[in-house]
Structure formats: structure tokens, C-alpha cells
Amino acid sequence: MRKVIMFNLITLDGYFAGLNGDISWHQVDEEFNEYSIHQLQTSGGLIFGRITYQLMANYWPTKQAKDDDPIVAELMNSLPKYVFSKTLNLVGWNNTQLLRGEAVEEMKVLKQQPGKDLFVFGSANLSQAFIQNRLIDEFRIMINPIILGDGRPLFINNGEYLKMNLINSKTFKNGNILLDYQLI
Numbered sequence: 001m002r003k004v005i006m007f008n009l010i011t012l013d014g015y016f017a018g019l020n021g022d023i024s025w026h027q028v029d030e031e032f033n034e035y036s037i038h039q040l041q042t043s044g045g046l047i048f049g050r051i052t053y054q055l056m057a058n059y060w061p062t063k064q065a066k067d068d069d070p071i072v073a074e075l076m077n078s079l080p081k082y083v084f085s086k087t088l089n090l091v092g093w094n095n096t097q098l099l100r101g102e103a104v105e106e107m108k109v110l111k112q113q114p115g116k117d118l119f120v121f122g123s124a125n126l127s128q129a130f131i132q133n134r135l136i137d138e139f140r141i142m143i144n145p146i147i148l149g150d151g152r153p154l155f156i157n158n159g160e161y162l163k164m165n166l167i168n169s170k171t172f173k174n175g176n177i178l179l180d181y182q183l184i
Contacts, residue, residue, distance in 0.1 A: 003137035015151035040075040044116030050085035052122035057093040
């Protein structure tokens with residue numbers, strides 16, 4: 001069975017996006033891009049909720065993305081993508097499959113298919129459903145050294161403790177820290 005790995009950037013105070021979805025605070029540099037390329041090269045597919053899918057699909061296929069970051073753009077555009085949405089009717093981004101059924105059940109099926117691990121980028125609402133049903137196998141959380149004070153939290157407390165085991169960490173030169181956890 002392949003793993004589902006959630007990767008998100010967050011602030012020190014736990015937000016994955018600022019007010020109105022602002023992510024301009026993300027510290028992305030050459031070292032981050034090298035990590036992203038390696039991560040994408042190990043991926044068997046990308047998992048998105050509707051909002052994150054639309055943001056990604058509006059950027060990565062563009063000339064600007066291909067000019068600014070050709071390796072990441074090539075990987076993002078060529079990898080299989082799975083979009084969980086009950087409101088979208090069409091997906092136009094290359095190699096994308098729309099999954100309109102119940103997300104938890106659809107993810108259980110995807111995990112059973114042969115192939116490399118699946119990565120969830122962004123998609124906090126979708127991730128929350130997967131977390132509650134213990135479908136996320138690994139959490140890769142990159143903490144950016146900034147405090148927003150307000151925004152969208154990555155983890156929503158549903159009254160249940162989620163104990164985790166740190167399996168890896170990496171400090172980046174720009175101050176970002178990657179923490180890699182598995183649920184206990």
C-alpha cells in the first residue's frame with residue numbers, strides 16, 4: 001500500500017495561509033526548490049481539494065511558471081493529479097482526475113493502488129478529513145520563521161489528540177525548519 005504524505009508550509013503560530021488566503025510570506029529559495037524537486041521526483045501523484053487545485057492549475061501550466069521554475073513546472077504538469085470536489089464539473093490541467101465521491105472512501109481506494117506515494121499539498125479542509133480518518137501516513141511540516149497573528153490554521157482541533165513521532169528534521173539556511181512526523 002502506498003503512503004499519503006501531507007506537505008504544508010506554516011507559520012510559527014500555525015497558519016498555512018494568512019487572511020484572504022495570502023501566502024506571500026512563504027520563504028521559497030533555491031534550497032527550498034531543490035527539496036521540492038526531490039520530493040516531486042519521489043511522488044506517484046498529487047492530491048488536491050478544489051481551492052488548491054484551482055490555484056495550482058492556474059499557475060503551473062503557464063509560460064511564467066515554465067520560465068521561472070522549469071523543473072518544478074515540468075514535474076507538477078506531468079504527475080498524476082487527483083482532485084476531490086463535489087462542485088467542480090471539469091478539470092483541465094494535464095493528467096488530472098476528478099473524484100466526486102466521498103473523499104475518505106475515494107482516498108482508501110487510491111492508497112490501495114500500486115505506485116509511489118501520494119502527496120497532499122495545501123488542501124487543509126481535505127487534509128482534515130483524511131487526518132480524522134487516519135489516512136495521512138506522514139506529515140511534512142515546513143515552519144517558516146514568521147508570526148501572522150491571524151489566518152487559516154492548518155490543524156483544526158476536533159477534540160482528539162494526535163500523537164506523533166518525529167522521524168526526520170532539516171534546517172534550511174533561510175530559517176525554515178522541516179519537521180517530518182508519523183502518527184503513533
